[in-house]
Amino acid sequence: MAEISAESLVLRAEGPVASVYLVPPVGERALGVLKVYPRGLDRRTFNAVEVEQAKLAGLRVASSVLLAEGVEELPDGRTGVRMEFCPQSLVELAGGRGLPIGDVVVLGQILGSVLAEAHESGLVHGGVTPGNVLERANGQPALADFGMALRLRFPRDLTGAAAYTAPEVLRDGELSEEADVYGLGAVLYLALTGQAPFPARTGETPDDVVLRVLREPAPEVSGRDVPPALTALVRRMLAKDAGTRPDAAAVVREFETLLRGTADAADELDFDDFQDELAAGRSSVPVAIASAKAKPRRKAPRKEVLVGIVAAVALAVAVPILLRPGNENTATGQPSVPAAPPASQAPPATEAPLIKLEQPQDKGTTVVLKWSFGKPLTYAVFVAEQGAKTPRSTYRGSGTTLTVQVSQGLKYCFEVQGTDGREVFYSTPRSIRGATCKS
The missing domain is CATH 1.10.510.10 (Transferase(Phosphotransferase) domain 1)
Incomplete structure (x- = not known):
């Protein structure tokens, strides 16, 4: 356990058990908070906290948990748990x-x-x-x-x-x-x-x-x-x-x-309030999404929104998706999608990093999807099935795996979309059973 000076703490809130203090930034360490308890921790409690935090850090949804960054010991014997500052x-x-x-x-x-x-x-x-x-x-x-x-x-x-x-x-x-x-x-x-x-x-x-x-x-x-x-x-x-x-x-x-x-x-539910901003964050906008942007939208007043990032991904579910396997390629019988607009009409490309979607694991009646990205995102997964008019979508939160139910004998395309609240990121579409996926 590290030791911290009581003089450097700024009281932020008093709770029924502990007090919460702001910890000023030092060097490369950002502004944080310290939740200070009235006494020190015995060895058993300290070990139990470490075990709990290790389990939480190993969860797929760990990015939606405020983890302890460390345990600090004050000179007066009290113990505090250091955490990220949340406004x-x-x-x-x-x-x-x-x-x-x-x-x-x-x-x-x-x-x-x-x-x-x-x-x-x-x-x-x-x-x-x-x-x-x-x-x-x-x-x-x-x-x-x-x-x-x-x-x-x-x-x-x-x-x-x-x-x-x-x-x-x-x-x-x-x-x-x-x-x-x-x-x-x-x-x-x-x-x-x-x-x-x-x-x-x-x-x-x-x-x-x-x-x-x-x-x-x-x-x-x-x-x-x-x-x-x-x-x-x-x-x-x-x-x-x-x-x-x-x-x-x-x-x-x-x-x-x-x-x-x-x-x-x-x-009706204001899931599309940020649609234009999301679409603008994409490096290459398919025709279907570009036309959706032109549709008049009812704009609600911007509020303080706790889940701006996650509402944005839910939004992606409401927007037409680039995978359109319902229009099967008559020559191959495989799912296909409309081609991207000609270069003269397409928005200029950017170098937005891609979500890394691994090759899907086809298990016959289910497909296991796994993906990764360089920082925490909130994800939605889109599944295009041969013969279906539109893709189906699954909101995944911060998870990076998904098991999808599929039908034997049909071809499928998969895409993952994610957002950090400011920009939308996409994976390269992946296929199984010889499907052709184009974006």
Whole structure:
């Protein structure tokens, strides 16, 4: 453990257990934060933190987790966890009014994916609240304060976050995967409505809020044209009985279904607000996308958007994609796509790096896709099937692998698109079974 000077810290926030300080940049080290706990860590807790962080770093969705950068020891014996500085949390971004619905759907898919993969690895978050959903400087969302070791070492007063805490946790302190799902449901409730499922009423004490969480169902999410399927999903996540809640993997599947639906209704859900900027970031725009840009779009006021990067990729799902295998090549019977515009009409090429999509692994009824890039991106995968009119798309979040269901005897093309919130990156299309893919 490294030692840090207390005089160099600038208090940023006081929490129920720890205090958060800004750590000024030193040399090549950027501005960061230090979450300082009231006492030092015993060896067992320190080792447990290291194990948790190593597991989190190994997750495919690690780019959506705020990892600890190190443990610092203060001269007075207190211990702090150093982390990346994130400008805002969901509390500030929701601003009492909520986020655009399309952003909430994408946020749910990303946070659900983090919890699903963490649970599969035996990790429980233990405190999913809006204050732990942070916006990175580049606009990406990240789930912070992950893990049980520090929660067991420094127990907190659960009444302070009762509005976002599962009933069984308030009754007996049971932190579990089911409680994480409840917390995510409460977080999404805030993102949709701008307030907690159980906001404190005038004259109420914290114990009064706890009693309502234990006894009353959360009010229905309504208004703002919230899709009924989203309302129903949040209601199930906030079920009083932990056994009736969906697990995190089921939540992700439902959000992926919602993403496909919102892509089909992009105008209604403002998924296309940044379409022109995305299209401009591409080095070579196919005819289909170029014509889509000419279509008049309804422009919404730009807001503080927590998930600008992920909404951008969801956008890509709503835009016509360059793979068009429905027009089969009559000479070869293989999927084909419209040729790129002539050089005289095409936009000037840039040297944007490509996503490296490996050769797909054809396993008969499934195909395994793997790809990589030099920095974290948020991805969507497009699958063009022989005979289909349009490609199908899958939102992948920060994951870099995907298993795709395919039909035996048909030919396929695959492409991966990703964004860092400012620029869109593309892979070279890959094929199986002799398909011809052109962009």
